Amino acid sequence: MNTAVIYYSLEGNMDLVARKIGENEAVDLFRLIPQKEYPTGKISKYFWGGKSVTFGERPKLTNPTIDLDHYEVLVIGTPIWAGTWTPPLNTFLHDYSITGKKIILTATHLGGGADKCFEKMKDKSQWKYDYWHISV
Ligand SMILES: Cc1cc2nc3c(=O)[nH]c(=O)nc-3n(C[C@H](O)[C@H](O)[C@H](O)COP(=O)(O)O)c2cc1C
Numbered sequence: 001m002n003t004a005v006i007y008y009s010l011e012g013n014m015d016l017v018a019r020k021i022g023e024n025e026a027v028d029l030f031r032l033i034p035q036k037e038y039p040t041g042k043i044s045k046y047f048w049g050g051k052s053v054t055f056g057e058r059p060k061l062t063n064p065t066i067d068l069d070h071y072e073v074l075v076i077g078t079p080i081w082a083g084t085w086t087p088p089l090n091t092f093l094h095d096y097s098i099t100g101k102k103i104i105l106t107a108t109h110l111g112g113g114a115d116k117c118f119e120k121m122k123d124k125s126q127w128k129y130d131y132w133h134i135s136v
Contacts, residue, residue, distance in 0.1 A: 001026065001102075002070055007077030008032045008088040010049070011040055013108040014077045021075060030066050032088040034059040053081045058091040066096070073102045080109035084117045 003026055009015040015031060022029045036059065038049050052059065068074070076092075078085040085107070105121060107114045 001072040003027045003073040003075060004030055004066065004068070004071040005075040005077060006030045006032065006066070006092060007075075007106075008079070008086045009077075009108075010038055010045065010079060010086075014079050014106075017106060017108060018075075018077055027075075028071075030063065032092055033062045034088050034091075035062050036060075049081050049086075052087045053084060056090065057087045058094055059087050061088060061091050068096060068098065068101070071101065073104065074098055075104045075106060077106045077108075078117075080107050080113040080117055083113035084120060 003021075003024070005018045005021050005027060007014050007018045007030070009018070009031065018029050018031065021027055038052070039045055076089065078089050081087075105118055107117060
């Protein structure tokens with residue numbers, strides 16, 4: 001089945017996971033890139049990333065339109081920020097309809113929040129999905 005991995009990564013952990021999944025030839029990778037990337041400074045990333053997630057922002061992305069018709073399976077990948085998914089995923093989920101796809105959620109995190117994040121997604125949607133998460 002054709003699979004797209006649609007993901008955001010600020011510091012490379014989710015990118016590493018996505019690339020690993022992408023070693024399968026039926027898999028295409030789409031890394032979401034905000035027009036204005038978040039800073040990676042030790043404090044500034046928590047300040048600006050935390051603010052953005054708290055306010056439910058939908059940052060503009062630089063990605064060309066993704067033709068989802070081509071894919072039966074979507075792997076949606078995000079780092080956990082403040083117990084939830086990252087703002088670039090908000091933009092993606094707002095801009096695209098993903099109904100009718102098999103959804104697999106995956107997240108990287110420092111140890112907390114993925115279960116809550118996935119539960120929140122489940123509550124918000126009628127998706128049927130599997131998930132796994134990876135602590136990095
Ligand atoms: C703004 C911000 C908030 C975060 N909040 C959490 C959190 O609630 N729980 C957690 O386990 N890790 C949290 N982290 C850590 C990241 O989820 C973790 O380092 C992740 O692997 C980063 O993925 P990336 O390298 O693809 O950006 C946070 C990181 C940032 C920048």
